[in-house]
Amino acid sequence: MTVLGKRIARGVEFAALTLPAVAAIVVVVMVPFGMSVVNSFMKWNGLDKKPVFIGLANYVELFTDDPNLIAALIFTLFFTVAMVVLTNVIALLLALALNQPLRGRNLLRAAFYVPNIISLIVIGYIWRFIFSKGFDSMYAATGFAPLNLSWLGDPKLAFASTVFVSVWQAVGFYLVIYIAGLQTIPYDIVEAATLDGAGPIRRFFDVTLPLLMPSVTVAVFYSLSNALKTFDVIFSLTYGGPGTATTSIALDIYKTAFSDSRFGYGMAKSVVLFLLILVVGLLQIGFFKKREVES
Amino acid sequence: MTRAPRLGWLSAILFALAIVYLYPLFLVVINSFKGFAEIMANVIALPSAPTLDNFANAFKRMEYPRLFLNTLIATLVGTTGVVLLSSVAGHKLSRTKTRLSWIVFIFLVAPMMIPFHSFMIGLVKVAKSLHLTNSVWGLGVLYWGLGVPLATFMFHGFVKTIPTELDESAIIDGCGPLRKFFLVIFPLLKPVTVSVIVLNAMWMWNDFLLPLLVLSGNKQAMTLQLAAYNFFGQYKVEWNYAMAGVLLTLLPAIVFYLALQRQIIEGMVAGAVKS
Numbered sequence: 001m002t003v004l005g006k007r008i009a010r011g012v013e014f015a016a017l018t019l020p021a022v023a024a025i026v027v028v029v030m031v032p033f034g035m036s037v038v039n040s041f042m043k044w045n046g047l048d049k050k051p052v053f054i055g056l057a058n059y060v061e062l063f064t065d066d067p068n069l070i071a072a073l074i075f076t077l078f079f080t081v082a083m084v085v086l087t088n089v090i091a092l093l094l095a096l097a098l099n100q101p102l103r104g105r106n107l108l109r110a111a112f113y114v115p116n117i118i119s120l121i122v123i124g125y126i127w128r129f130i131f132s133k134g135f136d137s138m139y140a141a142t143g144f145a146p147l148n149l150s151w152l153g154d155p156k157l158a159f160a161s162t163v164f165v166s167v168w169q170a171v172g173f174y175l176v177i178y179i180a181g182l183q184t185i186p187y188d189i190v191e192a193a194t195l196d197g198a199g200p201i202r203r204f205f206d207v208t209l210p211l212l213m214p215s216v217t218v219a220v221f222y223s224l225s226n227a228l229k230t231f232d233v234i235f236s237l238t239y240g241g242p243g244t245a246t247t248s249i250a251l252d253i254y255k256t257a258f259s260d261s262r263f264g265y266g267m268a269k270s271v272v273l274f275l276l277i278l279v280v281g282l283l284q285i286g287f288f289k290k291r292e293v294e295s
Numbered sequence: 296m297t298r299a300p301r302l303g304w305l306s307a308i309l310f311a312l313a314i315v316y317l318y319p320l321f322l323v324v325i326n327s328f329k330g331f332a333e334i335m336a337n338v339i340a341l342p343s344a345p346t347l348d349n350f351a352n353a354f355k356r357m358e359y360p361r362l363f364l365n366t367l368i369a370t371l372v373g374t375t376g377v378v379l380l381s382s383v384a385g386h387k388l389s390r391t392k393t394r395l396s397w398i399v400f401i402f403l404v405a406p407m408m409i410p411f412h413s414f415m416i417g418l419v420k421v422a423k424s425l426h427l428t429n430s431v432w433g434l435g436v437l438y439w440g441l442g443v444p445l446a447t448f449m450f451h452g453f454v455k456t457i458p459t460e461l462d463e464s465a466i467i468d469g470c471g472p473l474r475k476f477f478l479v480i481f482p483l484l485k486p487v488t489v490s491v492i493v494l495n496a497m498w499m500w501n502d503f504l505l506p507l508l509v510l511s512g513n514k515q516a517m518t519l520q521l522a523a524y525n526f527f528g529q530y531k532v533e534w535n536y537a538m539a540g541v542l543l544t545l546l547p548a549i550v551f552y553l554a555l556q557r558q559i560i561e562g563m564v565a566g567a568v569k570s
Contacts, residue, residue: 018384
């Protein structure tokens with residue numbers, strides 16, 4: 001074969017092996033995402049009428065004349081902060097406990113992981129049952145006052161409920177990440193710190209935590225990006241209510257496009273969500289990478 | 296371990312915590328064996344006369360066998376496609392050290408940074424024009440594009456750990472590129488393939504939003520998660536049937552988890568840590 005022939009053959013092989021994957025991405029992600037960007041400058045109801053170019057009008061409306069989106073942004077922000085802090089702190093504490101040589105350790109790890117294998121949509125429905133019917137019966141049995149509150153009907157309590165249920169579902173996943181991280185920390189380093197007279201709290205902050213930073217980076221990144229995108233649990237638990245008290249950005253996009261049939265406007269919101277997640281993600285990775293140390 | 300007895304108290308606390316943690320699921324289970332009136336009267340009491348009526352009713356009403364099959368088809372079509380596309384592309388890209396190869400790789404993994412909700416509206420339009428809506432097969436195909444980025448990333452990284460000599464020995468034997476891949480390389484990728492399968496199967500089986508968006512026009516093509524939505528989405532929820540329906544929806548995932556617990560945990564960690 002000539003040199004040129006060989007190069008062509010190699011090029012054909014490269015194309016044949018990579019193009020199917022490229023095609024899948026183009027069709028399922030890139031074209032739809034491109035449509036979001038283009039149509040965010042259009043007025044379009046998604047039906048027969050052709051989109052009409054309206055410039056930045058959607059974006060102007062978004063930030064100046066849409067209390068729903070502002071409410072969704074604020075909810076998502078508070079929800080994300082609460083989620084990231086609670087999920088990671090609880091998962092880390094549980095991981096430290098479950099990393100000890102305990103009786104029934106594997107059973108315990110499996111138990112806390114169970115909510116994570118249930119679909120988020122079903123999780124929301126299960127808790128709707130618990131908050132309404134379950135709490136009624138528990139209150140009747142114990143007289144414990146908080147059980148008698150309207151956990152899904154009061155705006156502030158509904159916020160707490162969505163956070164609580166999301167944390168309950170997510171902890172198992174982050175627990176697994178932290179346990180995997182703890183197992184990579186060499187025992188002799190911890191032992192050396194003990195011999196040097198460091199107590200358990202000092203050992204945790206000065207030895208374990210710095211060595212665990214790669215896991216913390218991963219876990220915080222995941223919890224952050226999942227919280228910013230939260231949809232399923234809220235869809236089934238509160239459907240964003242009462243009012244718009246628990247409407248996340250993703251749910252607001254869904255409602256704008258598929259309930260109000262405002263596709264162009266919904267796509268403008270989509271672009272905002274994309275930029276938000278991109279910026280937060282990059283900031284977070286930059287922030288945490290600096291804090292990782294070699295063991 | 297000689298320290299185990301000393302930590303008995305911690306073990307006891309954690310077991311108590313785990314019981315409280317899983318109590319809501321316990322309530323779902325016991326109430327699925329009660330009649331409607333008994334649930335309304337008392338949720339936390341054990342069923343006075345356990346019955347399987349709810350399961351029989353939910354099984355029939357949600358047309359369980361068909362929905363199970365639908366969900367299985369979407370999951371299998373999706374997972375198989377993701378594994379094939381990503382393993383072939385990930386291997387080739389990992390072995391080709393050119394600028395084009397690098398660009399293609401970035402193009403394939405970049406969508407990990409694009410949230411699904413920011414292109415779902417356009418995706419529904421594209422799926423409609425390609426006639427991929429209202430069919431579980433079409434749903435499975437749509438999963439290819441959603442699953443390829445992470446899977447390609449994982450395969451790409453794993454191939455680096457395999458010596459190139461193995462690829463070259465296959466060339467000498469005169470295999471075509473695809474045969475060479477599936478005979479020689481693919482078996483070596485098994486650990487990462489298992490992770491990719493587990494991650495994708497769990498996600499597709501439990502996915503709700505994409506089926507909601509693309510299957511809503513065809514009742515024949517519903518998945519199990521959509522059935523859960525139908526049970527609870529009504530104005531007046533029939534809790535007894537809903538509890539049984541929820542358990543029937545969960546059952547396959549629980550069985551899958553119990554059977555492949557170690558692989559699932561490892562797969563989840565691999566997927567998270569590697570990206």
